[in-house]
Amino acid sequence: MIKGYAGRILEVDLTQRTHRFVPLDEDVARLYIGGKGYGTRLLYDRTEAGVDPLGPGNVLIFATGPLNGSVAPQSNRFAVVCKSPLTGGIGNATCGGSFALGMKKAGIDLLVLTGSSDRPVRLDVDGDAGSVDFIDAGDLWGKGTYETQQILGKKKNHAVIGPAGENMVLYAGIVSNERIAGRTGVGAVMGSKRLKAISVTGKRKLEMEDPEAFRKYTKDVREMFKDHPVLGESMKRFGTGAIVNTTNGRNILPTRNFQRGSFDDAIKISGEYMEDHELKGVKTSCIHCPVTCGRDVEVEGVGRVKGPEYETLALLGSNLEIGNIKKVSEWNYLADDMGMDTISLGATLSFAMELQERGMYSAGLEFGDPAGVSEMIRDIAHRKGAGNDLADGTKRMAEKLGGSEFAMHVKGLELSAYDPRGSFAQGVEYATTNRGGCHVQGASMYMESTGPITINPQSLKLKAEIPIVQQNLACAINSMVLCIFTTYGMVPKAGHNLDPNSFLYKVITTVFENSGPMMRTMMSIKGRPMMWFEKWLTYITGENFSSGHLQEMGGRIFNLERMYNLREGVGPESDTLPHRILYEPTFKHMKSGHPLDQLLPRYYKNRGWDAGGVPTRRTLDKLQVSV
Amino acid sequence: MSVTVEFTYDMTKALGETRISLDGVGTVREVVAQVRDRFGAERGEEFERLTHTAAVAVNGVLVNHRRGMKTPLADGDKVSFVKSASGG
Ligand code: SF4
Numbered sequence: 231m232i233k234g235y236a237g238r239i240l241e242v243d244l245t246q247r248t249h250r251f252v253p254l255d256e257d258v259a260r261l262y263i264g265g266k267g268y269g270t271r272l273l274y275d276r277t278e279a280g281v282d283p284l285g286p287g288n289v290l291i292f293a294t295g296p297l298n299g300s301v302a303p304q305s306n307r308f309a310v311v312c313k314s315p316l317t318g319g320i321g322n323a324t325c326g327g328s329f330a331l332g333m334k335k336a337g338i339d340l341l342v343l344t345g346s347s348d349r350p351v352r353l354d355v356d357g358d359a360g361s362v363d364f365i366d367a368g369d370l371w372g373k374g375t376y377e378t379q380q381i382l383g384k385k386k387n388h389a390v391i392g393p394a395g396e397n398m399v400l401y402a403g404i405v406s407n408e409r410i411a412g413r414t415g416v417g418a419v420m421g422s423k424r425l426k427a428i429s430v431t432g433k434r435k436l437e438m439e440d441p442e443a444f445r446k447y448t449k450d451v452r453e454m455f456k457d458h459p460v461l462g463e464s465m466k467r468f469g470t471g472a473i474v475n476t477t478n479g480r481n482i483l484p485t486r487n488f489q490r491g492s493f494d495d496a497i498k499i500s501g502e503y504m505e506d507h508e509l510k511g512v513k514t515s516c517i518h519c520p521v522t523c524g525r526d527v528e529v530e531g532v533g534r535v536k537g538p539e540y541e542t543l544a545l546l547g548s549n550l551e552i553g554n555i556k557k558v559s560e561w562n563y564l565a566d567d568m569g570m571d572t573i574s575l576g577a578t579l580s581f582a583m584e585l586q587e588r589g590m591y592s593a594g595l596e597f598g599d600p601a602g603v604s605e606m607i608r609d610i611a612h613r614k615g616a617g618n619d620l621a622d623g624t625k626r627m628a629e630k631l632g633g634s635e636f637a638m639h640v641k642g643l644e645l646s647a648y649d650p651r652g653s654f655a656q657g658v659e660y661a662t663t664n665r666g667g668c669h670v671q672g673a674s675m676y677m678e679s680t681g682p683i684t685i686n687p688q689s690l691k692l693k694a695e696i697p698i699v700q701q702n703l704a705c706a707i708n709s710m711v712l713c714i715f716t717t718y719g720m721v722p723k724a725g726h727n728l729d730p731n732s733f734l735y736k737v738i739t740t741v742f743e744n745s746g747p748m749m750r751t752m753m754s755i756k757g758r759p760m761m762w763f764e765k766w767l768t769y770i771t772g773e774n775f776s777s778g779h780l781q782e783m784g785g786r787i788f789n790l791e792r793m794y795n796l797r798e799g800v801g802p803e804s805d806t807l808p809h810r811i812l813y814e815p816t817f818k819h820m821k822s823g824h825p826l827d828q829l830l831p832r833y834y835k836n837r838g839w840d841a842g843g844v845p846t847r848r849t850l851d852k853l854q855v856s857v
Numbered sequence: 858m859s860v861t862v863e864f865t866y867d868m869t870k871a872l873g874e875t876r877i878s879l880d881g882v883g884t885v886r887e888v889v890a891q892v893r894d895r896f897g898a899e900r901g902e903e904f905e906r907l908t909h910t911a912a913v914a915v916n917g918v919l920v921n922h923r924r925g926m927k928t929p930l931a932d933g934d935k936v937s938f939v940k941s942a943s944g945g
Pocket residue numbers: 303304305306326514515516519520521522523524713714715
């Protein structure tokens with residue numbers, strides 16, 4: 231067995247209440263790494279086309295990768311893969327917390343759940359004993375994720391759902407500690423199987439090919455992180471909330487259901503403001519991560535809890551026109567406790583507010599007014615009253631009630647908090663990312679709108695190339711499984727100290743902007759490992775990983791996801807952006823919105839797809855994607 | 858002619874205002890000069906420190922993608938000092 235893997239997959243049939251361990255397929259691991267990649271391969275192979283995402287035929291896969299279980303910073307995340315009930319296509323999400331470490335200690339690379347229980351159940355997995363207990367979970371059903379984990383205790387590592395998952399809210403997530411696998415409704419799939427919680431335990435240690443080189447190098451990386459302006463300073467001090475003021479200044483902070491790109495009270499929902507007014511002195515982290523991007527806040531009547539990160543600050547703050555960080559913190563806590571994705575939640579609330587404003591629906595919610603939001607979050611989780619409509623997300627609400635031109639989703643997944651009208655590459659990424667309107671499957675905006683060195687976000691140059699490189703890299707990272715924020719360390723300290731108004735900065739960005747296919751060629755060179763994650767993978771597995779290897783593997787995973795979507799009927803017609811983004815300008819100089827029509831054909835061509843957006847046989851063969 | 862100027866968080870703390878309105882400014886350079894004046898000679902170093910890595914944007918577009926400090930301004934424009942960040 232390749233080092234870095236436990237070497238076995240645990241398969242659990244919830245209908246029959248049986249389990250078995252099967253060996254990990256080394257060939258698949260070599261092609262797809264682990265995590266999201268391996269999980270997607272299993273999903274493709276193990277499900278019938280057209281399966282009901284909330285029926286017993288869907289599989290729910292928890293997947294770790296070769297970096298999990300090590301002490302590498304940012305490396306304790308797991309991926310969840312299934313067919314998404316929200317989009318009908320590929321569903322996946324990654325999560326920090328402690329469950330990934332627990333799985334690896336239990337000697338389980340992937341956990342594959344099939345079937346569905348006829349009553350609430352929880353699983354207790356002892357990896358050392360090779361046992362799986364099916365325990366009645368009637369007493370936990372209905373409880374929030376925090377209380378559930380408290381009852382289950384600290385001796386084991388847990389992944390749980392809250393009422394939102396139980397009631398199959400289409401954007402329900404799965405929670406481990408205070409972190410959530412939020413996107414695409416993976417929690418609803420767990421709820422459809424009546425599985426409340428999974429607890430894992432074991433004492434296995436991760437075996438590495440070259441533990442000494444790994445140990446020494448990781449020490450150096452920790453020092454590098456400490457000294458890095460983003461990983462060691464900005465994210466540590468302000469969390470991801472520091473972006474609020476950046477996106478606001480660049481007119482891409484979703485405001486009033488994406489009607490505008492800036493918010494007058496942005497400063498009051500920023501990471502800096504949180505540090506000065508709300509932070510309770512404790513910064514929190516996933517296991518072994520020195521970045522500590524989480525922060526605690528005080529919520530009235532609850533105490534100290536995890537504070538909101540950027541997406542939540544924007545989607546539940548500016549997007550609802552609420553410049554009140556106490557309220558956003560309270561709703562963030564509530565959403566976590568109910569177990570739902572704050573991005574889809576925020577976008578759905580703002581959609582309901584706009585429907586109300588236009589007299590098309592009444593959920594009792596208004597822009598700028600926090601009244602009723604807390605109650606609505608609970609109602610969504612329990613599918614009560616109007617909450618039952620909102621529980622289905624913006625796409626289905628628009629189908630039922632109208633307003634599709636301002637329903638802010640792609641493929642059914644609500645857009646995250648970077649308005650693509652001021653970030654063209656991010657727009658192409660949203661339109662083409664297989665799971666829908668999400669930013670962490672590439673994060674192209676970092677190279678054009680939020681990072682330290684950004685090209686012109688509104689020219690057409692490089693906007694069809696950046697998303698491909700970034701999507702491939704993100705696929706690989708989500709398969710190791712590493713935190714996507716690690717990529718923010720790729721611009722060295724010197725890059726952060728450049729004066730963005732200087733001539734030198736202009737020269738660098740102009741050269742970059744004109745690098746065209748050169749960039750992709752450079753990234754695809756299969757040489758020696760250079761980046762820390764490439765070296766970690768190499769030291770752990772003994773296989774050679776470089777940028778070129780990761781681009782190829784990421785491209786393979788991305789194309790397999792694409793083939794999965796095509797098989798499930800999520801076709802190229804869904805590679806689009808919301809009407810509002812395409813046709814309503816938010817910049818003074820713009821006559822219309824995002825120029826997707828000019829960029830998509832270039833993107834398809836660069837991907838090796840035909841003009842209709844379907845991967846060619848040649849591309850699939852080259853990447854060894856068997857379908 | 859009047860433009861709105863929005864500050865970074867640190868500048869807001871230093872000046873006690875999130876945004877100001879300036880009249881009679883024709884270019885970004887003139888806006889930057891007026892903001893520097895607000896800091897005054899004795900706080901010149903502080904101004905340099907706070908703005909060194911802050912880009913300037915007009916209506917959300919970085920001036921480095923337009924005509925730099927010479928970028929002309931029109932009535933109602935918004936000039937923002939913007940820091941880069943990451944995460945999300
Ligand atoms: S950077 Fe933040 S989200 Fe990522 S692993 Fe570290 S603490 Fe977790």
